[in-house]
Structures are given as C-alpha cells and as structure tokens.
Amino acid sequence: MAASADSNLDISASIAGLLTEEHCTDHLQVLKKFTAVLRDKEYRDAVGEETFSSLLKVLSRLCDDLLAVSCEDVDLQSVGLQLQLTAECFRAQRNACVQSTRNQSLLRELGFINVTIKLLSFLQTTRVESRDGIFESLRIGIQFLGNMSVGNQTCKDDIWQRSFPNLLLQLLSVDDDKAVHYASMVLHTCLDEAKVEELSEPQNIQLALRVMELCRTQPDLDWTVLIATQHFLKSSTLVESMYSGMSHHERVTLLELLSAQLQEEASEECGIPPNVARFLATSFQKGCGAVLTLATGSASSDELVCNPLQVLHEALTVISLLDVLCEMTSDHRQFMFLQDHPDLLVTIVELLRQVHVIGRASKNIFSAAQNFSSLSGDDNPTAQSPVISFKAHLIRLIGNLCYSNTDNQNKVRELEGIPLILDNCNIDSNNPFISQWAIFAIRNLLEHNTQNQEQIARLERRGTADYSALRELGFLVEERDGSLLLKTVRKDS
Structure with a gap:
C-alpha cells in the first residue's frame, strides 16, 4: 500500500531534522523507515526533490565526519554508529533507484554519485577496526552504484568517469567476496565498446588483468566471466594487451575462456575479432617449441604441476593455444583465413614430426601407450598428463587447415606429412580419438586431390x-x- 501524503511529509521532515542533531540511534530508525517505504513503487515515484536533498546532506555530513576520523584517537562506538547510518543512507539510495529512471537522474543531478564514491574510496582504505561495518557499507554503496547505472547511460558514464580505473580496481581487490561480486556487476553494467578500448591503455590494463585474475581464482563469480566473454574477448587490442602482461599461468585462463566461448557459439557468428585469431596463431608459432621440453621431465602430472620451472607454464600455454586454434578452425567460417596464415601449417606438421620422433626414441611423455584399464582413475598418471590429446589435436588442426584447400593439401604432401599422419593412426591412450582425427585429416587431404591419392597408393x-x-x-x-x-x-x- 502506498504511503500517504502526510506520511511523505513526516518522513521528509524527519530526515531534514537529522541535520540539526548529534548522531544517535533514533536517526537510524528514521532512515530505516525511509528505506522501507521506498520499496513501494508508488511512493518512490512521488518522493520530492527536497527529501532527497536532505538525505544527501545527511550523507555528506557522515562523509565529512568519517573522513575526519583520526586513526590515533577514534571513538569506535561513534564510528560504528556512523557506519550504520552511512549503510542505511546507501540502502535508501539503492531502493530509490529501482525501476525509476526519474530517481536515477535526480540523484545524479543532486550529487549522490560524487559523495558515494568519496565514501567508498575512504571505506576501502580505512584502518578502522570495525571491519563488519566497513564491509556492510561498502557492499550497499556499491549496490547503489549498480542500481544507478542500470538502463541509464548518463549515470553509467558519470560513474565510470569518477571511478575508473583506480576505484574500480580497488573495489575488485577488497577482502570481501560480496563487495567484489557487486563491484564486478557495476563494471559489467558500465562497460561498452569505447570503455573496453580505454582498458587497453597501459595505465589502465591492471583493471582488466584483475578481472582475469578473478576469473581464474573465483570461477563461480559470474560477473567477471561475463565481463571477459561479452566484452574483453571482443577487443583484439585488449586481448593482445592483456596477453602481453600476463604470466603463462594467467594466459591459460584467458585461452580456456576463449575456447569455451568458441564451443558455445559453434553454430553462430562468433564475436571474437579476426585479429585475435591472427595474434594467437602467431603466438603459437613463436612459443610452440616449449612443449618439446616436457619430454625431458616426468610424465606424472603431479610432479609436473609441482615443478616451478617457467618452461612448464610455457608448455601449458602452447597446449591451450593449440586447443583454441582447433576450435577456431572447426565450425567457424570467419576464422578459416587461418588456412593461409604464413607458415602455420608448416609449423604444425613439423611439430607433429618432432613430437612423434621424440615419443618413439625413448619412453617419455609423448610415447604412445595402451593403458585403458583406469584411464579416468586418479591413480593413472596418463589421465592427468598435460599433453593428453596433444598429438591428436595437432592432426586435427592439420585436417582443419587442409579442408577444401588444395594448396595446403599439396603442402602437407611436400612436407611428407601424409606418411606421418598414417603412422599415428594406431590406438593410443595418451591420445584418445587419434585414429578418428587421422581419418578426418586423411580424408581432407585426399578430397579432390589426385596427387595425394597417388602418393598413398604408392606408399x-x-x-x-x-x-x-x-x-x-x-x-x-x-x-x-x-x-x-x-x-x-x-x-x-
């Protein structure tokens, strides 16, 4: 039921009255009453500017009081009440903006965004010991910014201008999961193509890298995954900037998100730009030799994961790059220009040859195996090998690059790649489905290519x-x- 006009006036007067008195628990009850009635849409739509103006003055006074707090001489009880009052102001602001463009714009024009951001900057850096009160205020203040920005471009731009990049980075680094969750929601809501390009600039890249770090360390945090897949991966400039600034471990997370996005949009036009594909293909060519060094180590996944050597992480990045290139050239016509990427096919065939030779020369991580009895068991080192399916995926990519492409079919023949693929068609528990990928590659190599057919016949x-x-x-x-x-x-x- 909507509040009456008299009730509206009473609440407005009560809020205004808070400005003439010292803070007390009665003030908290006044703000809580205002927060409660703002849940009613009819009341929200009827609140006058003077009421919000009084609320802003209350918030500004709280901001001044908290900023004046001395870390050496602090009244914890007083600060605790101030934090409670601040949180309640934020709640009222948050509720006022729900499905109300009018209130979003009104609060922005009055200056709520500026004061709120000033308070959030203080709250996430203060050393006051009342951490619970700090986190509650942080969470609700961030929620207010989120509600302000939903469906209101002017508010989005204003919040972005006042919080990017430093405050957003700080809020995403707060030691409170809920605050980080809400901050990532604000970032996702504000982002658009132009703002993503701003993130690519060297002085701003740390914010993007923090989002990617959260994707790795908190994979259940949906907002950061959405930021990465809906915005970051659609900017070739940002992808290249992030990749250059990442450790190999972090690059694997980025590549896994890319691969998942490609699989999800297999039958659709993918939003990943062509330049991303070119960049990743070149990165694979430059770094692919790192995977060969795994043959000198243990085949046990546990030992490899514990190995601190940088080369291991480089090798895992190469493996992830290969997976992405396989996905890009499978069901995405927009990436088939990779068939003509300079020397990519040559690199793949030569890498397959080296892996094959190393695997046959001695017992190592690339050697074929026939261990199917406990393939999915934890006691089976093969199941956790970092190079599981690596040879199979090399053959898969050769098949993709040769699909309906006579030049590439001929190139594989000239590189003596056909006998190499035939020599890898046997069942291998280290490379599940390698026979099927060999069949696929051979058929793509032979299709409408008499010379390749004749070579197999001569063999x-x-x-x-x-x-x-x-x-x-x-x-x-x-x-x-x-x-x-x-x-x-x-x-x-």
Whole structure:
C-alpha cells in the first residue's frame, strides 16, 4: 500500500531534522523507515526533490565526519554508529533507484554519485577496526552504484568517469567476496565498446588483468566471466594487451575462456575479432617449441604441476593455444583465413614430426601407450598428463587447415606429412580419438586431390604404408588400367 501524503511529509521532515542533531540511534530508525517505504513503487515515484536533498546532506555530513576520523584517537562506538547510518543512507539510495529512471537522474543531478564514491574510496582504505561495518557499507554503496547505472547511460558514464580505473580496481581487490561480486556487476553494467578500448591503455590494463585474475581464482563469480566473454574477448587490442602482461599461468585462463566461448557459439557468428585469431596463431608459432621440453621431465602430472620451472607454464600455454586454434578452425567460417596464415601449417606438421620422433626414441611423455584399464582413475598418471590429446589435436588442426584447400593439401604432401599422419593412426591412450582425427585429416587431404591419392597408393605398393592402417582408415588401394586408385570401403568388409 502506498504511503500517504502526510506520511511523505513526516518522513521528509524527519530526515531534514537529522541535520540539526548529534548522531544517535533514533536517526537510524528514521532512515530505516525511509528505506522501507521506498520499496513501494508508488511512493518512490512521488518522493520530492527536497527529501532527497536532505538525505544527501545527511550523507555528506557522515562523509565529512568519517573522513575526519583520526586513526590515533577514534571513538569506535561513534564510528560504528556512523557506519550504520552511512549503510542505511546507501540502502535508501539503492531502493530509490529501482525501476525509476526519474530517481536515477535526480540523484545524479543532486550529487549522490560524487559523495558515494568519496565514501567508498575512504571505506576501502580505512584502518578502522570495525571491519563488519566497513564491509556492510561498502557492499550497499556499491549496490547503489549498480542500481544507478542500470538502463541509464548518463549515470553509467558519470560513474565510470569518477571511478575508473583506480576505484574500480580497488573495489575488485577488497577482502570481501560480496563487495567484489557487486563491484564486478557495476563494471559489467558500465562497460561498452569505447570503455573496453580505454582498458587497453597501459595505465589502465591492471583493471582488466584483475578481472582475469578473478576469473581464474573465483570461477563461480559470474560477473567477471561475463565481463571477459561479452566484452574483453571482443577487443583484439585488449586481448593482445592483456596477453602481453600476463604470466603463462594467467594466459591459460584467458585461452580456456576463449575456447569455451568458441564451443558455445559453434553454430553462430562468433564475436571474437579476426585479429585475435591472427595474434594467437602467431603466438603459437613463436612459443610452440616449449612443449618439446616436457619430454625431458616426468610424465606424472603431479610432479609436473609441482615443478616451478617457467618452461612448464610455457608448455601449458602452447597446449591451450593449440586447443583454441582447433576450435577456431572447426565450425567457424570467419576464422578459416587461418588456412593461409604464413607458415602455420608448416609449423604444425613439423611439430607433429618432432613430437612423434621424440615419443618413439625413448619412453617419455609423448610415447604412445595402451593403458585403458583406469584411464579416468586418479591413480593413472596418463589421465592427468598435460599433453593428453596433444598429438591428436595437432592432426586435427592439420585436417582443419587442409579442408577444401588444395594448396595446403599439396603442402602437407611436400612436407611428407601424409606418411606421418598414417603412422599415428594406431590406438593410443595418451591420445584418445587419434585414429578418428587421422581419418578426418586423411580424408581432407585426399578430397579432390589426385596427387595425394597417388602418393598413398604408392606408399602401399612399396609397402611403406601399413595396409591395415589404410584399411582401418577406411581406404583400399586398387589397380585399374595401369593406375593405382584409392577407394573408400567399409571397415567390416
């Protein structure tokens, strides 16, 4: 039920009366009453400017009092009451803005954003021991900024101008999960394309990196994941800036988010810019050699994870880059220009060759295995190996890059990549589905390419290719009119 006009006047007068008295618990009751009636939409729409103006004066007085607090001479009881009154002012402000563009604009014009941000800056840095009161005020003040910004571009811009980047970074670093949650909501609400580009500038990049750190350390914090996927990944400038400023461990988080986004939007036009794909392909080419060093270490995941060497983290980044490139070239036509990325295919084929040779030279992390009895068990080191499916994904990417691309089909043949792929079609518990990816790659290599078909036929005639392997892949070599032809057959025929 809506409050009466008399009640409206009474509350307005009561709030105004707070300015002439010393703070006391009765003031808290007045503010709580105002907060409660603001839950009623009809009342919210009827509150006059003078009432909000009085509330702002109360908030400003509290701000001045708290800023004047001396860390050496502090009345904890008095500060505790001031913090309670501040939190209640924030609650009233927060409630006033719910589904009310009129109140959002009115409070902005009166100056509530400026005073609130001044208070939040103080609250997140103060050394006052009443931490519970600090966190409560912080949380509600941040919620107010969130409600102010919803659906109101002018308020978003004003909040951004006054809080970016330092205060937002500080609020995202507060030692209180709820405050961080609300601060990430404010950041997400305020962001747009122009503001994301501001984040790319060197003096602002720490805010973006803090968001990515929260994605890694608090994956259940939905707002930061939304910020990353809906805004950050759509800016090639920001992605490159963040990547350059990240540790390899942090880069893996970024790449995992990219991969998840690509999988989620497999059948849709992905919002990730082409320049991001080019940058990641080049990064893979520059750093891919790091993964080869894993062969000199233990195949045990537990030992590798505990290994502090930087090379391990570099190798894990390479593995994640490969996963992203596989996703980009699978169901996303907008990234198929990677088929023409300079020397990318050459790099992939040569890396597959090196991994294959290393794996056959001695027992190491790249060696083929036949350990399927407890593949998903915790006691199986293969299951936790950092290079699980690495060779399979190299073959998958070769297949993607050769799809309907004659130049790349020919290039793989010239690099002697066809026998290499055939030699990796056997079942390997370190590379689940490697046979299937080999089938996929061979078929893409042979499609409408007579020279590649003839090469496989010659391999079979010389005995250098395992006929059973070819048959396993679903192919049969047949001589007809003096020529060798490759035809597909059913595996059970």
